[in-house]
Structures are given as C-alpha cells and as structure tokens.
Amino acid sequence: MPKIVDHEARRTELADAVGRVIARDGVNEVSIRSVAAEAGWSPGALRHYFTTRAELLAFACEQVIQRVTDRITELRHTGTIQQAVRDTLLETMPVDARRHTEATVAFAFLALGLSDPRLAEVQRTHFNGMYGLCLQLIESLDTEGLLTPRGPSAEILARRLHAVVDGLSIQRLAGHLTPESMITQLDAYLGEIIHGTDATR
8 A cells, every 4th residue: 555645744844844954053054955954854855845945944934933823822811811911922932942943933034035035925924923913912901901091002002012022032032131031021011011910910
C-alpha cells in the first residue's frame, strides 16, 4: 500500500525549521539549503513545497500568525475583563521561549517587507491583525465602562496600545528588557487606561 504523505504537516515542519534558523542564526541565514538542513531534508525535496526563499518565509510568518490567533481564540477567561485583556496581549509577546521565537519570525518581516512585495503583504496582515485585536480589546473595556472618562477615542487608544505592545516586544527581542520588566511596563500602561483598576487583578 502506498505511503500517505500529509503535505500540510510537512509544510508546517518546514515552517518550524524556518523559525529555528531565524531564532538561532538570524533571518539573513534563512535559505532553501539552510532550512532543508535544519529539517533534515534535501534541498530538492524542500523545493517540492516552496520554490523560493520568499515563499518559505511568507508561509513561516503566516503559520506564526495562525498559531497565535488559535491560542487567543482558545483562551478561556475566568477572571476579570482586565485580566482577559492582559492575558490576551501576553499571548502575542515574547514572554517565553516559544513566544520569543514566534515574535522573532514576525518582526523579521519589518525589514524584509521593504524590498519584497510578497513579504510586505504578510507584514501588513500581521500589523492589521494586531491592530484589530487591540481595537477589539479596547472596545471590550469601553463596553464595561472601564476606560478613563472623556479620554481618547477607541481607535486612538487601540493604536497606542498596539504601539506599546509592539515597542515592548521589540525591546525584549533586542535584549533591552527582561520578560518580567516587559510585563511590568505593559501592566503600567494598562493601569493608565483602565479606569480605577489594577490590570493585574
């Protein structure tokens, strides 16, 4: 009986290999050959799935976006809305090894997208999705009456929250913040916009 090959699983295996190469060696070291070696494949076998480096990188980033989205969707919150907002945002930030690798892959596209339209499209998807998440969280806080009265609009607050989350994540990836200090700064910002509450409680 012929062996049944799960092609989607094999593509995901290659995306994981891309993440490991980026996390260990940097995005400039990603190539058909380096990723094939990381996955234990031959370059020829890899090219059956991805013919160019850009295709491989784009799929790896799309996989990261999907995994984070799935985790957020599956979160089951039992505490306050403030805790739910905090926990949701932390799923997108490099607080542990897994999320550090995911953020490294996602933010690698900041530079890559400047010279490659296909990768720029993936980067826009990442940014638009993150802004949409921030807007959804801000609107949830507004519905619960937890935003500071007479403050900025939900759209402005969402843009600011997006900037804070991305800024803290980049500083963590660059080694300027520890995971603990990054979380402390996030809590401080949430405490500023959530009226009369402690975002960690």
